[in-house]
Amino acid sequence: MVKNYLAVAVRNIMKNKIFSFINIAGLSIGLSAVMLITLYIWDEFTYDNYLGKNNGIHKLELETNFGGRGVRKNRVTAGAVAVGLLADYPDLVANSARVNNFTGTVTLGDRSVSEAAMRVDPSFFQLFDIEFVAGSSTTAMPDMSSVALSETAASKYFEPGTAVGQTLQLDDGKSYRVGAVFRDFPDNTHLRPTMIFPLQPGRYDLVSDDAGWWQMRFFTYVQLKDGVTATQLDAVLPDFIDRHRDEIRPDTAMSSVYGFNIIALADVHFETAAANAGDPLILTGFAAIAIVILSIATFNFMNMSISRAVIRTKEVAVRKVFGAGRGNVISLFLSETLVTVLISLFLALVITEMSLLWFNDFVSKLMSMGVFVSPIFIIGMIGLVVTVAFGAGFYPAFIMSKIRPAVVLSGGRSQSRNMSRLGMALVTIQFAVAIALIITTTIIYQQIRYSQTMDPGYNKENLVLLHGLQHPSVNPLLQVLKQRLLAHPGISDVSLTDQAPGGTYGWYEGVDRINGAALERSISVRGMLVDQDFTATYGMEVVAGRSLSEERAADIARGTGEEQNRETSNIMINQQAVKILGLGSPGEAIEKTFGQNDMWTVVGVVGDYLLGSSKGTVPPMMFSIDQQGFRTLALRFNANEVSGLLADVDAVWADIIGARPVRRQFMDDRISALYRTEQQQGQIFALFSGLAVLVSCIGLYGLVSFSVAKRQKEIGVRKILGATNGIITRQILWDFSKPVLIANLMAWPLTAYLMSGWLTNFNYRIDLGPTPFLAAAAAALVVAGLTVIGHAVRVASANPVHALRHE
Numbered sequence: 001m002v003k004n005y006l007a008v009a010v011r012n013i014m015k016n017k018i019f020s021f022i023n024i025a026g027l028s029i030g031l032s033a034v035m036l037i038t039l040y041i042w043d044e045f046t047y048d049n050y051l052g053k054n055n056g057i058h059k060l061e062l063e064t065n066f067g068g069r070g071v072r073k074n075r076v077t078a079g080a081v082a083v084g085l086l087a088d089y090p091d092l093v094a095n096s097a098r099v100n101n102f103t104g105t106v107t108l109g110d111r112s113v114s115e116a117a118m119r120v121d122p123s124f125f126q127l128f129d130i131e132f133v134a135g136s137s138t139t140a141m142p143d144m145s146s147v148a149l150s151e152t153a154a155s156k157y158f159e160p161g162t163a164v165g166q167t168l169q170l171d172d173g174k175s176y177r178v179g180a181v182f183r184d185f186p187d188n189t190h191l192r193p194t195m196i197f198p199l200q201p202g203r204y205d206l207v208s209d210d211a212g213w214w215q216m217r218f219f220t221y222v223q224l225k226d227g228v229t230a231t232q233l234d235a236v237l238p239d240f241i242d243r244h245r246d247e248i249r250p251d252t253a254m255s256s257v258y259g260f261n262i263i264a265l266a267d268v269h270f271e272t273a274a275a276n277a278g279d280p281l282i283l284t285g286f287a288a289i290a291i292v293i294l295s296i297a298t299f300n301f302m303n304m305s306i307s308r309a310v311i312r313t314k315e316v317a318v319r320k321v322f323g324a325g326r327g328n329v330i331s332l333f334l335s336e337t338l339v340t341v342l343i344s345l346f347l348a349l350v351i352t353e354m355s356l357l358w359f360n361d362f363v364s365k366l367m368s369m370g371v372f373v374s375p376i377f378i379i380g381m382i383g384l385v386v387t388v389a390f391g392a393g394f395y396p397a398f399i400m401s402k403i404r405p406a407v408v409l410s411g412g413r414s415q416s417r418n419m420s421r422l423g424m425a426l427v428t429i430q431f432a433v434a435i436a437l438i439i440t441t442t443i444i445y446q447q448i449r450y451s452q453t454m455d456p457g458y459n460k461e462n463l464v465l466l467h468g469l470q471h472p473s474v475n476p477l478l479q480v481l482k483q484r485l486l487a488h489p490g491i492s493d494v495s496l497t498d499q500a501p502g503g504t505y506g507w508y509e510g511v512d513r514i515n516g517a518a519l520e521r522s523i524s525v526r527g528m529l530v531d532q533d534f535t536a537t538y539g540m541e542v543v544a545g546r547s548l549s550e551e552r553a554a555d556i557a558r559g560t561g562e563e564q565n566r567e568t569s570n571i572m573i574n575q576q577a578v579k580i581l582g583l584g585s586p587g588e589a590i591e592k593t594f595g596q597n598d599m600w601t602v603v604g605v606v607g608d609y610l611l612g613s614s615k616g617t618v619p620p621m622m623f624s625i626d627q628q629g630f631r632t633l634a635l636r637f638n639a640n641e642v643s644g645l646l647a648d649v650d651a652v653w654a655d656i657i658g659a660r661p662v663r664r665q666f667m668d669d670r671i672s673a674l675y676r677t678e679q680q681q682g683q684i685f686a687l688f689s690g691l692a693v694l695v696s697c698i699g700l701y702g703l704v705s706f707s708v709a710k711r712q713k714e715i716g717v718r719k720i721l722g723a724t725n726g727i728i729t730r731q732i733l734w735d736f737s738k739p740v741l742i743a744n745l746m747a748w749p750l751t752a753y754l755m756s757g758w759l760t761n762f763n764y765r766i767d768l769g770p771t772p773f774l775a776a777a778a779a780a781l782v783v784a785g786l787t788v789i790g791h792a793v794r795v796a797s798a799n800p801v802h803a804l805r806h807e
Helices: 001-013 016-046 078-089 151-158 210-214 228-245 263-269 280-311 313-321 326-363 369-373 375-401 405-409 414-454 475-486 534-538 575-581 640-657 667-673 676-710 712-720 725-759 771-797 800-806
Strands: 058-062 072-074 091-107 113-118 132-134 146-150 167-171 173-180 195-198 216-224 259-266 463-467 491-497 507-514 515-529 542-545 556-558 569-574 599-606 621-626 632-637 663-666
Touching: 016 280, 016 326, 016 375, 016 676, 058 405, 058 667, 078 091, 078 113, 078 228, 091 195, 113 405, 113 515, 113 667, 132 507, 151 173, 173 534, 216 228, 259 263, 259 667, 280 326, 280 375, 280 676, 326 369, 326 375, 326 491, 326 676, 369 375, 369 414, 414 676, 414 771, 463 640, 475 491, 475 569, 475 640, 491 515, 515 575, 515 800, 534 632, 556 569, 569 575, 599 621, 599 712, 632 640, 663 667, 676 771, 725 771
Parallel strands: 113 195, 146 173, 515 621, 556 621, 569 599
Antiparallel strands: 058 072, 058 216, 058 259, 091 113, 091 167, 091 216, 132 173, 146 195, 167 173, 463 632, 463 663, 491 632, 507 515, 542 599, 569 621
């Protein structure tokens, strides 16, 4: 019996090639989309699994709440935290390690390469489950002159299998012997080192020293003892902070403004303060999209099966006349559905494999189909096949099993009316989802466009940044480098600073006195080190007073060769600082003093500008000249000189700095990178909204086929009574525009609510106007019209005699 059912199923598939192609194509596309989304979600939720999941490792991240800027979270901590916790709480902390990410220049022979590397405590290799291909965790870092390389780095510098024992020169002036080679870390880890160097002892190790608490540049990890929870560690942190740090003001404990967020290793990707942190809400949205697309594909499959089943009513009636029961009819239709689903699943796997390389590039990941061979995914795919086959095939099978042969064979009515209503309802739901996705995609792109084109308070066009200037071999040559670049005819301005917009570093000063009057609570102001050309190079407006000048001794907080900052100096502030510090208007702020012992005098006020993305706020800022702290060089070039400019900049760098590689970046690229996550989200929504529309159109096509076939007699009578082809075509188009219009009424309120919530993540955002909603409605109507028009014209042009003769 089963063999007969399968044979009939295959024969029907081959007999109706166009119908089968459309049916299988729609389901295959839907299943493939679900697989791609599943891979993406799985990659996100297995983040950091490579490092170890159940060994009690937690990451500590800094949280501060100084006056003037609220709670600020940072993914790094000071160096003393890991050292102090391990020493003070041996009953809670079993081990600890620090990681310092840096960019260094590695030299081997006559080759010098800039590498993204890490400095770590030796305990790093005890905490994390690192797989070695040469050497081991004990040989990786036996002393302060060792280095461990990734497979990729080892193959870059040495012949295969020969790296261990070789020597590399780092730009800190030391040589390092390769002690081990580790397997490349997976892409879905927050640590992805190519070279791991030892963290050299320094003042940042001192738990009761300022240097140990204020050099915020370390990833800090602690391993809790068995049975110890993060809550227990969190309970002792205030005492730990207060014992090692003095009060910032009388009656203000340090622990009230300085604390830590303790994050389990498995949760770091989602709870970190890093800009590229994962978003569970977005993953929930993607999971919902996967379910929706699968539902749409299943509904389409059901619609097409319904439309095909109606045509087969006489076949079923004849089968029942010859003795087939309801169970036999249901089994027949379910077996055909199962065969079609299995074919669709196979094609979906092929489509997914073929598109995975493109999809990885699309979402900036390195996913593979290998996860689908794991038991959990095999069981999941079996469940998926059974669910889709039963869900899509049972209703039409059940309806067809209720056919009464006498009624059908005598020309009576079947169950087609109920099936038609169900099909219309399913298409309406499908288009509602598709319209919601179109609106979501449009709003995301509108917000990204607004963020990238809004005025950030400075001119980001035609600006190139050179990084890594703080290195001891570079810093003494900065003024020479600056003057040589200024001599280039295509460069109009050059400025040296310690940071640039779009970065994550910076420093803060606590202001406890303004114009000689002590404040009740310290106000935190973000500091930035600049030179005299800062405002001109960045195109910033000086709204009151003047810019700083290196020709005025009082404008320099620390000069070349000086160890300490001077007791007093002139500074600039931004408009937000004027407001937060209560200095009146920008003009009234000039010549006012603030800081500890009123050490700073305001000589200029500049306009506010965004340091990061449009999600952030503008903090109160102060700008001072410190010629020892420059990290970044910004140069403004003429738009018509860009072709050869970079080569000329590289040549000047090589002539002055030497073999150390130059690290440069266009400012607009730097700002665009701030919105990479949102851009990827928008692209994914665009991709899957397009697929949802495509699959919905396939469902509409099936419904039109079914409806038109059922209405042939009605259309024939209308034509005999004088209806023109145009009237009939318009009527059919209107009938199938109704579900799209109803779908808009369903999609608009929910989408408006969800996207209003999403936009609250941005401090600078678009207004949620009607354009995305009207555009989505128009697009859905056009697509639906194009899907229906062919059927409508063909039926309207048909000779009514054939339809009436058939009836």
